[in-house]
Amino acid sequence: MRSDFTDSAMAVSGAFIRASVYAMLALPAILVIVSSFTSGDTMKFPPRGFSLRWYQKAVENELFMSALWTSTYVAVLVAIIALVTGFAGAFAINRFSFPGKTFVQGLAFSPLIVPAVVLGIGLLQLFAWLDLTQTIYPLLLGHLVLAIPYVVRTILASLTLHDRVLEEAAMNLRATPLQVIRRITLPLILPGLLSAAIFAFVTSFGNATVSVFLTYGGNVTLPVQIFAYVDTSYDPLVAAVSSIMIVVTLVVIWAIERLIGAERVA
Amino acid sequence: MLASSKEYENMEDTAQDVGDLVVQLQSVSRHYGETVAVANVSLDARRGELVCLLGPSGCGKTTTLRMVAGFVEPTSGTISINSINMTHQPPYRRDTGMVFQSYALFPHMTVAENIAFGLENLKWPRAERESRVKEMLKLVELSHLAQRVPSQLSGGQQQRIALARALAMRPAVLLLDEPFSNLDAQLRVRMREELREVIRGVNVTTLFVTHDQEEALTMSDRIVVMNSGQVEQVGTPGEIYEAPATPFVAKFIGWCSLLQGTVGADGTFASIAGLRLAGKWGVGPGTAVIRPEQIKLATDGAAGQSLSARVVQSHYYGAATRLVLDVDGERLTMQERFPFGRHPTHGDLLSITINTNEIRILPSTPAKS
Numbered sequence: 001m002r003s004d005f006t007d008s009a010m011a012v013s014g015a016f017i018r019a020s021v022y023a024m025l026a027l028p029a030i031l032v033i034v035s036s037f038t039s040g041d042t043m044k045f046p047p048r049g050f051s052l053r054w055y056q057k058a059v060e061n062e063l064f065m066s067a068l069w070t071s072t073y074v075a076v077l078v079a080i081i082a083l084v085t086g087f088a089g090a091f092a093i094n095r096f097s098f099p100g101k102t103f104v105q106g107l108a109f110s111p112l113i114v115p116a117v118v119l120g121i122g123l124l125q126l127f128a129w130l131d132l133t134q135t136i137y138p139l140l141l142g143h144l145v146l147a148i149p150y151v152v153r154t155i156l157a158s159l160t161l162h163d164r165v166l167e168e169a170a171m172n173l174r175a176t177p178l179q180v181i182r183r184i185t186l187p188l189i190l191p192g193l194l195s196a197a198i199f200a201f202v203t204s205f206g207n208a209t210v211s212v213f214l215t216y217g218g219n220v221t222l223p224v225q226i227f228a229y230v231d232t233s234y235d236p237l238v239a240a241v242s243s244i245m246i247v248v249t250l251v252v253i254w255a256i257e258r259l260i261g262a263e264r265v266a
Numbered sequence: 267m268l269a270s271s272k273e274y275e276n277m278e279d280t281a282q283d284v285g286d287l288v289v290q291l292q293s294v295s296r297h298y299g300e301t302v303a304v305a306n307v308s309l310d311a312r313r314g315e316l317v318c319l320l321g322p323s324g325c326g327k328t329t330t331l332r333m334v335a336g337f338v339e340p341t342s343g344t345i346s347i348n349s350i351n352m353t354h355q356p357p358y359r360r361d362t363g364m365v366f367q368s369y370a371l372f373p374h375m376t377v378a379e380n381i382a383f384g385l386e387n388l389k390w391p392r393a394e395r396e397s398r399v400k401e402m403l404k405l406v407e408l409s410h411l412a413q414r415v416p417s418q419l420s421g422g423q424q425q426r427i428a429l430a431r432a433l434a435m436r437p438a439v440l441l442l443d444e445p446f447s448n449l450d451a452q453l454r455v456r457m458r459e460e461l462r463e464v465i466r467g468v469n470v471t472t473l474f475v476t477h478d479q480e481e482a483l484t485m486s487d488r489i490v491v492m493n494s495g496q497v498e499q500v501g502t503p504g505e506i507y508e509a510p511a512t513p514f515v516a517k518f519i520g521w522c523s524l525l526q527g528t529v530g531a532d533g534t535f536a537s538i539a540g541l542r543l544a545g546k547w548g549v550g551p552g553t554a555v556i557r558p559e560q561i562k563l564a565t566d567g568a569a570g571q572s573l574s575a576r577v578v579q580s581h582y583y584g585a586a587t588r589l590v591l592d593v594d595g596e597r598l599t600m601q602e603r604f605p606f607g608r609h610p611t612h613g614d615l616l617s618i619t620i621n622t623n624e625i626r627i628l629p630s631t632p633a634k635s
Binding site for chain 2: 163165166168169170171172173174175176179183184187188
């Protein structure tokens, strides 16, 4: 009887805690999205009236739209490159023993330890020295440094759980190592690749701390642009831009799922 | 079918046995650092023969099979398939078809795609591939499951598909790694009979790994008994059972009793504890191998040769009861069918006779560990 009571008390408090965590995760985004539809001139919750005027302003705003484009294509490129290099790295760590393996493994995870600001300053100096500051490469390479650890970790976890006997079976059925990877390994760790790609995209798309050091005149990313804007004004335009950003993120996640998911059927 | 011209150039290495020897291992060893998994194993399988590698877990039988498949490279020795040296060829260049212990069906492909996988890699034309898949499904009587995925199949069905997939490529050798260990007892016996029938039907040379002596005895043409990386004995099931070469083989096959002792000048065996068996064996120290069926309950007429035995353990198996007896200080195992309600229990005294004509005494060999 007593344990029944404890059980249900635990269950109820568990559900409550879960609900609060989800609420705290989702509320900021909901708040921003809701207040972006205001017809007033200040960001307020609950919003006054309903209009799409701030969305119209956002779409007409050259700075924000070019920043959105920059962010999107950098993030897509980062996701693709990080997926390829991250898979190669994870595969090597998982399959082979080579001198310095522990070092490589540690190196792949080190950007998770170094504070983003420190990384940003360091990369800025590096790219200045390489004379690359007026190009897109600092942004791209900086984001890759941030994204690859996530990709390596996620794919490494998938590879560890992957049943190697299936690869042996494929090899016994006359598949060459490349065919084994293409027809057995990759399709079977697909869920891992999928989340790795999403991790990489989101890491790049939402990053401001490192990006702020690596952008230049023509190539400002959206988070950096939002920061710059909020510095001087606080109108619902940022809310509308942020909402657009959330939508783009969701669309890309959906697209990645469809894209990689579709290959599975073929 | 598989060998390139380059591989044919290596033929002279093994030229002395062209023709009927499909698989040939010559002094094959595999070391893992200090550990010796397989030590100096030589064996061969003739065309259409079913050879079984039998031994306890860790005896090196699976490592040997994996060396034939190409997943493990031998530390020394040579492996030939169809008289072509394959020792250092990767798995995908070897003409073998393997059924894995876990079956290893590809979960993201249908049954038909699984069977077609090897044929695609061998670049069979589409039409031939499709008809071969149909043929194989018919062979294992699972044509209606062609479009299912492996997770929808029972263990027995998965095993048959794995067999169909391996045989589809018409490999020179079929390799089976403990194929029945994941099936329950009844299904195991049925699948055993089915598998043997299919293998006989296609007449494929087969290497088969098991730790189950019953499986080995019923399925094989020849058995290779292995122990701690070495071959203990090679022979037909009859030879292995009736004429074990070493105490290990005797102990591993069947429930026999092993008695240490000496054969005296009159040919009588005396065990260490004092049990005496009259016979005509060669003089010297040795081990007597006594099978359960060589011990019978004494009939009234044979009172002179009967021995007194006390029941130590009694195990009821339905068709028979297995008894562990104490006879003159030695433990002997016998098997007998008792009438219902008359099973001996612990402490009962029985009168038994031992058929000494069939008992073998293995001479002690100096220190073979």
